[in-house]
Each structure stands twice: as C-alpha cells, then as structure tokens.
Amino acid sequence: MKYRVDNDLLSIQEARINIELARDAAKELKSFSQDQLDVVVEQMSQALRPHIEKLAKMAVEETDYGTFHDKVIKNRFVSEYLPQRLKNQRFVGILEEDNEQKLLKIGVPVGVIVSMIPATSPISTTIHNVLIAVKAGNAIVVSPHPRSKETVRGVIKLLAKTAEEAGYPPGAISCMQLISKKGTQELMEHPDVSLLMATGIPKIIDKLKHSTKPYIYGGSGNGPVFIERTCDTRQAVKDIIDSRTFDFGMVSSAEQSIVVDQPINQEIKNEFKRQGAYFMTEDEKQKLLNLLCKKDGSLNPAYVGKSAAYLASQAQLTVPPDTKLLIYEQPYVDESNPFAQEFLSPVLAYYVENDWQHACERCIELLMETLKSHTLVIHSRDEDVIRMFAMKKPVSRMLVNTPSTFGSMGATTNLFPSMTLGSNAFGIMASSDNISPEHLTTIRNIGYGVRGIEECFDKKKNDEAEETLEAVIKQLLEKIMKRGDEN
Structure with missing residues (x-):
C-alpha cells in the first residue's frame, strides 16, 4: 500500500x-x-x-x-x-x-x-x-x-x-x-x-x-518621480532610465510613474526617445497590458524581470532594436487601471501637469493609490519646491536628483545600505526607514536614582524654588525697563 x-x-x-x-x-x-x-x-x-x-x-x-x-x-x-x-x-x-x-x-x-x-x-x-x-x-x-x-x-x-x-x-x-x-x-x-x-x-x-x-x-508600489522645470533634463532622464532598467525593473523602489512639468514636456519626451525609450500608442499599450496581466488582472510572472525589447516582441509591438524602456501616457490616476500595479519590468506611466503644485497633488494621488509606495523622487534645482515636496508627501523616503533604485538602497545617497525598505503604510515597528x-x-533605558523622594514632593522646597525663579525674572524685567528709560 x-x-x-x-x-x-x-x-x-x-x-x-x-x-x-x-x-x-x-x-x-x-x-x-x-x-x-x-x-x-x-x-x-x-x-x-x-x-x-x-x-x-x-x-x-x-x-x-x-x-x-x-x-x-x-x-x-x-x-x-x-x-x-x-x-x-x-x-x-x-x-x-x-x-x-x-x-x-x-x-x-x-x-x-x-x-x-x-x-x-x-x-x-x-x-x-x-x-x-x-x-x-x-x-x-x-x-x-x-x-x-x-x-x-x-x-x-x-x-x-x-x-x-x-x-x-x-x-x-x-x-x-x-x-x-x-x-x-x-x-x-x-x-x-x-x-x-x-x-x-x-x-x-x-x-x-x-x-x-x-x-x-x-x-513596494507605484513610486512616482517628478521632473521639475529647473532640473538638468538630460541627467534626470538618464537617471530614470538607468534606475528603471536595472535588473530589468526588479527593484521595488524603482520609478513606476513619471510626472512632468508641462513647460518642459516636449523636451523631456525628446530626451527619453533619444536615450532609448519608446512611447506606446493606445493600441500598443493594450497589447502590452494583455501580455503583462492575467485575465483576473493579476501580474503574469512569466513576464516579470524581462527586457523592454523582449516584452515588445512578445506583445507584437514594432519598436527600435535598442529600446530600453516602454512608456505609456496617462491622463489621470484611476484605481481600476491595471497599470496601477507594480509590474517589476522596464515599463513606466507618464503624466503631465501644469506646474509643481498640480504635480504635487498628482504625486500624492499616485502614492495613495495602493497605499504601498515607499519612495518618491524629484529632479529639480529649486530648493523651495524640493522642500515643499518633502513636507507634503505621504512617503517614507524622498530622493533628490538621483536614480531611485540606487538612491533608495543607499548606493548614491547616504541612506543606510539596505535591501529591505520600510514603508509608512505597513509595520508595527519603526519600519519607514531603510532597515x-x-x-x-x-x-x-537605565536610570540611576539621583534625588530622594522627599525632594520630589517637599512642598516647602518647591515653593522656595518657585520664589527664587520669580525673583530672577523680576530682576531681569527691572533691568530691561531701566535700559528703556535710559534710552
């Protein structure tokens, strides 16, 4: 048997x-x-x-x-x-x-x-x-x-x-x-x-x-990158491509969505194309989506961690042979959009906003979309805009003028070198840091006794201490008033 x-x-x-x-x-x-x-x-x-x-x-x-x-x-x-x-x-x-x-x-x-x-x-x-x-x-x-x-x-x-x-x-x-x-x-x-x-x-x-x-x-999650009008456009695009194509997009902190300041939109598009990115049409986007996702909308593991050229060939898209990155333009954030999930491949969403204030709101939408994002990137030379982004975003870490993949893990920044990046959205312990x-x-914590219990609760001594403090304050006020009279 x-x-x-x-x-x-x-x-x-x-x-x-x-x-x-x-x-x-x-x-x-x-x-x-x-x-x-x-x-x-x-x-x-x-x-x-x-x-x-x-x-x-x-x-x-x-x-x-x-x-x-x-x-x-x-x-x-x-x-x-x-x-x-x-x-x-x-x-x-x-x-x-x-x-x-x-x-x-x-x-x-x-x-x-x-x-x-x-x-x-x-x-x-x-x-x-x-x-x-x-x-x-x-x-x-x-x-x-x-x-x-x-x-x-x-x-x-x-x-x-x-x-x-x-x-x-x-x-x-x-x-x-x-x-x-x-x-x-x-x-x-x-x-x-x-x-x-x-x-x-x-x-x-x-x-x-x-x-x-x-x-x-x-x-993990839908980590956005904002390209602001004062940035070094060539370097910003290079950083994003280097980051998103590293290990074919397998690093969870890599950029997932690009938000572009409208005045430099065409310049950024041209630079992406020059450096090996391909902007898909609506029809091409749907073909890629059918490849990356199963019928129930979940991620198809067969196409995780693959090159952009391989994904394009499997989706029957005609792209230049040196294509490194596939980009699709999105008019707005939609929670029901299958592209909201993390694809773990060299694929990026692309949004355009009129100014940094609207870009700020868009980034917040993207960060809140799945409540899992832990990293935001901004490329800018305007320190005021950088500080405003840092103050307002519901995110564990914000990176400035650096590739997200390498900056988040502490390679191109002085953050702690880590392969486990905590998120504000989850965890009971102090998990928003690089672990x-x-x-x-x-x-x-160890505390030695430094005073007796009588000193803590001795009303007479406490009253005397308060009287001494009041006397010091009174003397200071008198000196200030005296100087004012002399002037």
Whole structure:
C-alpha cells in the first residue's frame, strides 16, 4: 500500500524544529558582545566574495528574472559595501552613557527573526537580512520563495557554516527546505518568534497584519518621480532610465510613474526617445497590458524581470532594436487601471501637469493609490519646491536628483545600505526607514536614582524654588525697563 506524503505536515514540523533551534541559539547569543558579533559578520562577508558571480548566475537561472550583471552588482553591494558601513557601529550592549545625568542605553537583540525572501532579489535580500540580524545578535530563520528556494538554500548553507566556524551558535541561521503555506503560517505564529520580516511580497501583507507578531514589511508600489522645470533634463532622464532598467525593473523602489512639468514636456519626451525609450500608442499599450496581466488582472510572472525589447516582441509591438524602456501616457490616476500595479519590468506611466503644485497633488494621488509606495523622487534645482515636496508627501523616503533604485538602497545617497525598505503604510515597528540592525534590537533605558523622594514632593522646597525663579525674572524685567528709560 502506498502512502501519500503530507508536505504540509512535514513543513510545519520543520518550521517548529528550526524555530526551537533558533530559540536556544538566541538564548546563548544574549551573552555575545558587539566585538564577537563583528567577527562573525566580517567572516561571513569574506566568505561570500568568491561566490558573488556564481550566486548571481544561480538566481537568474532558477528564477528566470533579471540580469546576471545587475545581480552581481547587488550581491557585491550587500557583501562588500554593507559590512563596511556596519564597521565600528554598536547596536548591542552599552550604546550611550551619560555620567552627568546618570543614564544608560543598552541595545538588546529581539531574539528569533523569521525572514521571508522574494524571488525578485533573493540573494542580495538574504545576505542583507542575515548580516544585519547577526550584527544585532539575533537568530534568523529564512523562508525563501519557492521560485528561488535552491539559490537561497545555497547561500544560507554558506553563511551558516561560516558563522558557526566563527563562533556563532548552531541553529542560529537556518533555511526552510520544505516550502508550504502551512509551514509559513507556522513560522509566523510560533510563540518563540520575536519579529517577522517580509520584503516585496504583497500577497503576505494581510497575514502579517493578522499575526500577533511585530513585523517589518519592505514595501513596494507605484513610486512616482517628478521632473521639475529647473532640473538638468538630460541627467534626470538618464537617471530614470538607468534606475528603471536595472535588473530589468526588479527593484521595488524603482520609478513606476513619471510626472512632468508641462513647460518642459516636449523636451523631456525628446530626451527619453533619444536615450532609448519608446512611447506606446493606445493600441500598443493594450497589447502590452494583455501580455503583462492575467485575465483576473493579476501580474503574469512569466513576464516579470524581462527586457523592454523582449516584452515588445512578445506583445507584437514594432519598436527600435535598442529600446530600453516602454512608456505609456496617462491622463489621470484611476484605481481600476491595471497599470496601477507594480509590474517589476522596464515599463513606466507618464503624466503631465501644469506646474509643481498640480504635480504635487498628482504625486500624492499616485502614492495613495495602493497605499504601498515607499519612495518618491524629484529632479529639480529649486530648493523651495524640493522642500515643499518633502513636507507634503505621504512617503517614507524622498530622493533628490538621483536614480531611485540606487538612491533608495543607499548606493548614491547616504541612506543606510539596505535591501529591505520600510514603508509608512505597513509595520508595527519603526519600519519607514531603510532597515538596519537598529530595527532588530530594542533599547533598554537605565536610570540611576539621583534625588530622594522627599525632594520630589517637599512642598516647602518647591515653593522656595518657585520664589527664587520669580525673583530672577523680576530682576531681569527691572533691568530691561531701566535700559528703556535710559534710552
């Protein structure tokens, strides 16, 4: 008699085992100093470097998303640049000590973290989340997307082995082997899990909301870019194309909608065309839409992370062979418009507004359209307009005169280098930042007694203090009035 293997039950059991091992490791990690943790981070980053290209190739082959060259760049960013930024920073142990005020701040690891990894940037996101978890002294269990499970397992195996050789507890870094919805649910609900992290997985948002755990969601969404009339038009267009075509549009913070100041509209259009963008007709737009979306309106994963030329050929559009970007013009924002969703491909919407005030309103519409956008970009030389945009937008981060993909992750800006970008729209913790080890610890405040209870509630002394203050104020007023009489 043959028995059916129940993968759900096996996945649930594996989730429990991984969490229990991580829980025991987290207890041991409470005694680790920041110096000990730094050694582990450094050893892991060194171990990754010979495998950067191999891991990028594995990710492209397994997921069929994006480009090898660009994934190499992302992998180097998190395995080389991120560790450099983490050096000499303290997140656990004594962080601040004020001897005069008798106050201490101590960083404490949150414990066990569950990290859910997308198929769009599986290697760079995994490396980033593991490095910051270890820097903050936590245990972490990684749950990869089924489309990238072999690649993620490979990098976790390397990181876990290296960490243990550097002194990290066994079981502190692990990866799910059996992926199922029930197993993921067990990870999210297990009582020993302290924090959930999800990056760019919109389908899991509702589960995060209904879980009893604190969570950080690295958002996605319809991030707009405003091209204002005083900008360097050539550089602005180059930045947008470089950003939106990087890894064939797989980075969630890449520009999704262009809002153009009307006086420079024709100049911007000409510059986009000169640099390799193609403006679609209404008919062509519909053909592309039929390709990118299923009948129910959801995104067709078969066309995620593909080049503009490939998408055009599959949609039977006749475009120049050097086309890098496909652009469609939109008269207004419509929530029912299928193009409102994030396509994760080199495709952009294009809006024109009469002035920066109307552009400001349009950007707010776009940001509020799905309540998931976390980044806004403005290209401008007018500092007053830049400041007004910064004050009014419901967004986690605003970038100025830089490509959104690279500026948001902290490559072309001084934001913290991160592959998990928090969103104002989601999360219980401080999740509007670029996620760093700071978000994976809690702060313990220590206050020494500096006065007796009698001093706090002694009415006579309080009255005397108030009389002294009144006397000082009276003397100052008398001096001011005297100077006025003399003048």
